Each structure stands twice: as structure tokens, then as C-alpha cells.
Amino acid sequence: MITVLYFARLKESLNYSxxxxxLPESVQTIAQLKTHLAxxxxxxxxxxxxxxxxxxxxxxxLVENDAAIKNGDEVAFFxxxxxx
Amino acid sequence: xxxxxxxxxxxxxxxxxxxxxxxxxxxxxxSFVGQVRDFNDGDxxxxxxxxxxxxxxxxxxxxxxxxxxARWSVLDALIIHRVGELKPLDQIVLVLVASAxxxxxxxxxxxxxxxxxxxxxxxxxxxxxxxxxxxxxKDSDNQSKSRWQQ
Numbered sequence: 538m539i540t541v542l543y544f545a546r547l548k549e550s551l552n553y554s555x556x557x558x559x560l561p562e563s564v565q566t567i568a569q570l571k572t573h574l575a576x577x578x579x580x581x582x583x584x585x586x587x588x589x590x591x592x593x594x595x596x597x598x599l600v601e602n603d604a605a606i607k608n609g610d611e612v613a614f615f616x617x618x619x620x621x
Numbered sequence: 622x623x624x625x626x627x628x629x630x631x632x633x634x635x636x637x638x639x640x641x642x643x644x645x646x647x648x649x650x651x652s653f654v655g656q657v658r659d660f661n662d663g664d665x666x667x668x669x670x671x672x673x674x675x676x677x678x679x680x681x682x683x684x685x686x687x688x689x690x691a692r693w694s695v696l697d698a699l700i701i702h703r704v705g706e707l708k709p710l711d712q713i714v715l716v717l718v719a720s721a722x723x724x725x726x727x728x729x730x731x732x733x734x735x736x737x738x739x740x741x742x743x744x745x746x747x748x749x750x751x752x753x754x755x756x757x758x759k760d761s762d763n764q765s766k767s768r769w770q771q
Contacts, residue, residue: 545672545744546755590758597677599740613674613742617758620671620702620743621655621714621734 539606541570544615547591550580560608567593568602570612590617622690622698624682626673628705631715640697640719647696651726653716653734659709661756664749671704671713674742678702681741689718689733693725700733702743732769738762 541556548554564570571593575585584591593600594613606612625631633654641650657669686698697719707713716733720726745756 542674544674544742545746594674594677594742597674597680599681613677615674615742616744616755618739618742619745619756619758620673620741621738 538608540611542611542613544613546616547584547614550584560606565605566602567595567600567604567606567612570606571602571614584614591615592617622683622686623700624679624686625699625701626675626678626682626704627701628703630703630712631701633712633715636699636701636715636717640699640717644696644719646721647719648721649723649726650717650719651723651730653714653730654712655714655734657707657709657711657713661747661749664751666709666747666749668748669707670746670748671707672744672746673702673704677742682737685733685736685740688736689729692732693729694720694722695725695729696720698729698733700737702737702741704743735762735766735769739766 538557539560541558543551543553561573564573571585571591575582591614595604595606595610633652637650637652641647659666682700682702686700689695689698695718699717701715703713716730718726718730739762746753747756
């Protein structure tokens with residue numbers, strides 16, 4: 538199982554903030570998880586089809602698309618940050 | 622070294638004095654205060670809401686302080702960032718850096734703000750006369766950060 542969190546514009550578009558999910562066998566990286574999520578429907582495809590910049594974090598650290606995901610990880614997806 | 626993420630306002634003078642008086646080898650304290658503007662991208666902004674990623678935010682800010690300490694002689698540093706609803710002229714962020722000499726504090730403070738802007742998980746949503754909108758990240762912020770990587 539992994540925990541997936543969504544923030545800001547993603548949370549609003551998907552009407553989803555957090556979920557627990559079994560890690561599918563086809564998913565070993567952030568890029569593969571994005572591809573997997575994009576299959577859930579139009580709102581998901583719009584966000585995860587690669588046309589928008591979506592940042593990711595694993596266990597609270599910013600990562601790139603090739604980062605490996607393992608069972609027990611907390612994965613987060615969010616738009617580019619705008620604090621300060 | 623202190624990191625605080627809070628809804629409450631902060632007192633810049635009190636924070637500067639607390640840091641300034643904490644060690645007698647401090648010769649310089651640089652502060653940066655960010656506040657809410659009443660306009661953005663040509664529109665009036667009446668209210669701003671700041672969302673963040675609890676847990677990651679604090680680690681990210683602490684990591685930014687550690688990176689600054691690795692590059693400059695920093696004697697003390699503090700980041701306070703507010704979340705929740707803010708209105709124009711409200712303070713958003715405070716970065717303080719103390720060092721023996723001014724150059725280290727100036728550079729470290731600028732570095733910390735450039736990294737905070739591009740790495741710390743905060744998102745701003747603003748209310749304009751035509752409705753709510755999420756603030757878009759600026760490429761100029763990424764360019765400001767990349768100059769430290771050369």
C-alpha cells in the first residue's frame with residue numbers, strides 16, 4: 538500500500554485530497570504512477586497526461602519522474618509551488 | 622535555527638532583537654519580509670489563501686537553512702511562513718540570517734528566499750473581482766534559483 542496526497546489545484550480538480558492504494562505491479566516510478574492515474578477519467582487525464590507541470594514528492598522530499606516508489610511510501614502530487 | 626509555519630502574524634522587531642542579542646559574535650542580521658500585494662497580473666487582489674503540505678513544509682524549510690549554512694558562515698537563521706487567509710499588507714514570510722559579517726547574511730538570505738519560492742510546498746489562491754484563481758509559478762523565480770547552481 539502507498540498513500541497518495543493531492544494539493545492545491547489538483548485537490549480541487551479531482552475533489553480528492555488523499556487515498557490509500559495498492560501499488561499496481563506496473564508502477565515502479567513516479568512517471569508510471571502518473572500514467573496509471575491518467576486512466577481514471579477526464580479530470581485525471583487532464584492533470585496527468587504530461588501536458589501540465591505536476592511536481593511530485595516521496596516521503597516529503599521533492600523528486601523527479603524517474604524516482605522509484607516502494608510499498609509504504611507517502612507520494613504527493615501538486616502544481617509548481619507559489620509561496621513566499 | 623528556527624522554522625515556523627503558522628496562521629498568526631509575527632513581530633519582525635521582536636524576532637530581529639531575539640536573534641541579534643542571542644550571541645555576542647553576531648555582527649550582522651539581515652531580514653526579508655514578504656507581504657500581500659493588492660494587485661497581481663493586472664487585477665486587484667482582495668484576499669489570499671495559502672495552502673501548504675504539513676510535514677513536508679517544515680522539512681523543506683529546515684533543508685533550505687541547512688543548505689545555506691553549508692555555503693556561508695551563518696551563525697543563526699529563522700524562517701516564519703504564514704498559511705491560511707491573508708489580506709493585502711498582511712505579512713506572509715520572514716527570513717532572518719545572522720552572521721559575523723554582512724556579506725554572508727545578505728547572500729544566505731537571498732539564497733533562502735530563492736529556494737523557498739521554488740521548493741517549499743506552499744500554494745497561493747487569490748480572490749479578484751472576477752473570482753478565485755490559483756497563482757501561477759513564475760519562470761523568473763526558477764531563474765533566480767538557478768543562478769546559485771552555477
